[in-house]
Amino acid sequence: MTFVPTARTLMPDLTPAQEIVLLARTLWREGYDDHLAGHITYNLGDGTLLCNPWLLTWNEIRPRDIIRIDLDGNVVEGEWPVPLGIPLHLELHRLRPDVQVAMHNHPRYGTVWADMGEIPPAYDQSSSIGGGGDLVLVDEYQGAVDNGSAAAKTVAAMGDGELALLAGHGVFVLGVTVRAVHQRAVALETRCRNAWMVRAAGGPTTGSLPEAWFARTRTGDGNGFRGFWEASVRAELAADPTLLD
């Protein structure tokens, strides 16, 4: 079934499981496509989380594949195991009940800045929408390398922030909705791509946007841009009209 949008109804209603699938599919197309690497969790607020399954890529999952897990990482519902990297998400949701959705992956340009161990400058409007405070660099491997303590350290280092580069690894993006995480993840990858291109060309280390612009965007909760998430959802539904079945 082809969805036809109107100004009032920009996309079909989605269940949380469908939202996770569409976040995975849309971000895969934006460069969050490192094989089996990504995880998305969605806090249902009842002591359980929805989660993409281990063993399937973001490019192939469908709503029926989404699993439900408890805060210790046990599968409560679903036919698939939990992603290996889930301790980071469990730690996050325990300490930050304000966060509904958390996403980790190794995107094309975000990973390069994580590899360089530097925060990319934001040079333009497209690179800075979505808010979520400052982008934080977390060097998770510096102290200990076992998974639990690295997870706790990462969450602590983020403070109230909702965007992190994990040095030598990838990115971690949080939000109160799937829409907010999508908005921030797209802006983050745009920021990392444009900043890489400026840097490779020996361009300036700061852009021309005034500090007031950034001060304003940093306070955003990622939900303010109606239509942005909906447009990406429609593109996936057009590419695979059976996606919600």
Place this chain on the structure above:
Amino acid sequence: MTFVPTARTLMPDLTPAQEIVLLARTLWREGYDDHLAGHITYNLGDGTLLCNPWLLTWNEIRPRDIIRIDLDGNVVEGEWPVPLGIPLHLELHRLRPDVQVAMHNHPRYGTVWADMGEIPPAYDQSSSIGGGGDLVLVDEYQGAVDNGSAAAKTVAAMGDGELALLAGHGVFVLGVTVRAVHQRAVALETRCRNAWMVRAAGGPTTGSLPEAWFARTRTGDGNGFRGFWEASVRAELAADPTLLD
């Protein structure tokens, strides 16, 4: 219906609304693809403009989605709202009745030069066709950041020119026809791409084309290259034969 071109008839006749759709689709394929960012206006000369709608991407709009607005930005005809960034276009059409078509977006390479705050050298023939005077850099955020005065400042800074990089933002391309805007936008992105590649490789800051070449091309109105726009239109119609329905 598949269109078969002949030397005499290179593409089907198009209405202005169809032309806007095809400009959006062809430029999306050329790298003008920043989600919901782009706007195209077409001055009908009767105090109203045709415009792509807010909330739909350039890759999904169809002729029935094009709206008509007055010079204050009110919708006169159509089912969709006006793009948020339209004040720039309104200001432009008020001050420059010679311009029929105006296009704004954040293309891949154009945005990188806007981020660097520099005019890219034009190194080759493909980078300099279409004319429109000098490429101008406008730092729209330097003075004030409210939308109206930035729009007026941008239009003033362009003078009689028809090509601008908006620092920390994107590009603005004008013309007396849709064809002219297409020609210039393709050349501009080629110029920005090739110049970025030369710069990233530490190449020379000037090319070997003689100044006389540029003097000649700068005077072009963008309409002289028969077949260029038509070829891009045919590629879109081949990709989606129902596009004009």
Place this chain on the structure above:
Amino acid sequence: MTFVPTARTLMPDLTPAQEIVLLARTLWREGYDDHLAGHITYNLGDGTLLCNPWLLTWNEIRPRDIIRIDLDGNVVEGEWPVPLGIPLHLELHRLRPDVQVAMHNHPRYGTVWADMGEIPPAYDQSSSIGGGGDLVLVDEYQGAVDNGSAAAKTVAAMGDGELALLAGHGVFVLGVTVRAVHQRAVALETRCRNAWMVRAAGGPTTGSLPEAWFARTRTGDGNGFRGFWEASVRAELAADPTLLD
């Protein structure tokens, strides 16, 4: 009809017009894709040339679109006009009857080196197969800018060679067969791409291949690699099984 290759018959028999179409299509996929820019001529040896038509892209032409012209550039057979840039080819075929096929375009990486006005080093095997003598840099605009004399100068500057970068413009590749031009054009773009990547990374200005390797490859006539051209032809026929109809 799907063609099934065997070790003995690697592709269908092709007429010269079909060969031109397949050279255009395969090279388009290799980055020779600058809108209407390219021309291919095929010397029939009877005072006429086959040529791709003006006004159609390399990605859409079919065998029925190929035109036949005389050495003054008049159309002898066919429904389409002659490419604007054809004087370069006419000059070439007049002075070099040994050359059966000549190809000009503005490929992605080749154009960057033409813009830089430098010959890229050949760092690897894939960059140097096909032969054709030394790669020559021709600064066609330095002396005069009118088309005829630039064409004569370009042809003279190439001497007996069969590969040229045209400064601020594109490339020119010659051969005794379509197969040879394909081989050389693919190797040339690989050479330009890999050398750009080495240069952008600040790598060495010479590679580790011994001079004896290059001395040997330079003498090749481009016809020696059975299967290379055939594999690219099959890829196009698989992408569009009606291409030869």
Place this chain on the structure above:
Amino acid sequence: MTFVPTARTLMPDLTPAQEIVLLARTLWREGYDDHLAGHITYNLGDGTLLCNPWLLTWNEIRPRDIIRIDLDGNVVEGEWPVPLGIPLHLELHRLRPDVQVAMHNHPRYGTVWADMGEIPPAYDQSSSIGGGGDLVLVDEYQGAVDNGSAAAKTVAAMGDGELALLAGHGVFVLGVTVRAVHQRAVALETRCRNAWMVRAAGGPTTGSLPEAWFARTRTGDGNGFRGFWEASVRAELAADPTLLD
């Protein structure tokens, strides 16, 4: 027939010939796509090897095209000739009976580091999974250029290692299974790509991953990551459901 995975059965059972085809197809998509350049051998342990045929690309071969050869390079079974570069594989399998699968190609980023004659740093987790000891740089052309002695020199230079950059040429990746070679080849190209991007941006020459991480990953046999190979196989079967027929 569409394959539907479950947590227990992630992909269909594959014959060795099907595994070779899928290794070729999956790696082609990862950038191992240099026309006719690649070869894969699979040691059956009975004095014969399975091998992809000469004259067909990795993107078109099907299980029926796989040939069987003896350790002198004679075809024992199949309708296609042996790849020209097979001496490297014959030498390898003679000296290293522990290696079941060997793969050579000229991937996009791996070839750039081979051209630069340098080992790329591994900056992140995705760049270092799969193990196989140290990545070795072999300058095969330095001493002699005839094929046999270059092959012996390459195999000798690798020692017990299973990953090599061949200077001015491409890469060579070994493993005890097809799965292991896939894992290592993907990690190697990721390593080469990310390191190139860091280098082009003037980033640090070492990353933040601790040496203990690398010490641990180097010992891997490439088989430990269940699901990684299977996910890539499913992507190919989805793209061409007739691939195993």
